[in-house]
Amino acid sequence: MDIRFITKKIHAYLDYPVAFALVGLPVVLSLGNSSPVAFWLSIVVGIAAFGLTILTDHELGVIRVLPYSFHLLVDGAVGLVFLLAPFAFSFTGIDAWYYWANAAAVLAVVTLHKPQQLMVQVA
Numbered sequence: 375m376d377i378r379f380i381t382k383k384i385h386a387y388l389d390y391p392v393a394f395a396l397v398g399l400p401v402v403l404s405l406g407n408s409s410p411v412a413f414w415l416s417i418v419v420g421i422a423a424f425g426l427t428i429l430t431d432h433e434l435g436v437i438r439v440l441p442y443s444f445h446l447l448v449d450g451a452v453g454l455v456f457l458l459a460p461f462a463f464s465f466t467g468i469d470a471w472y473y474w475a476n477a478a479a480v481l482a483v484v485t486l487h488k489p490q491q492l493m494v495q496v497a
Contacts, residue, residue, distance in 0.1 A: 378488040382442055385483065386434040389427040396420025396476075405469050412469035415459060416476075419452060446484055453480035 397420035400406065406413030430445040431438035456477035460470035 376488075378486050380483055380486045381488050382490060383433050385442075385445075385487065386427075386430075386432040388483065389423065389430075390434065393420050393424040393427060396423060399472070403468060403472060405472060408466040408469045409463050411459070411463045412465045412472070415463075416472070419455075423452070446487060449480055450484045453477050453484060456480060 396416045400413045400416045405416065426440070426445060426448060427434065428436045429438070429440045430442060431440060432442050432445070454477070456473045459465060459473045465473060
């Protein structure tokens with residue numbers, strides 16, 4: 375049984391709210407007590423995620439020039455960066471937990487991605 379259920383369409387609908395959350399939550403949660411990087415990393419990644427979403431070839435892409443597979447690769451890399459950032463930048467407390475929670479969420483979405491079925495036309 376394949377548990378991968380996050381389709382390209384579901385992923386597209388998650389992208390914009392996640393990008394806005396990455397920009398807004400550092401302010402709401404007062405991140406940055408252990409390091410200013412904890413505050414700014416999320417904001418920079420959120421802005422980049424918004425741009426990536428606009429440029430991705432999926433349902434909600436505006437200028438569909440980047441393949442969805444590239445988008446997934448970038449998401450996976452972001453998940454790893456978020457996982458390692460607390461160690462690399464000595465985040466503590468809420469700063470560390472924020473990045474670990476986001477890493478878990480991003481890596482779960484990428485891992486649970488359901489591969490697209492290829493449509494083959496028979497003449």
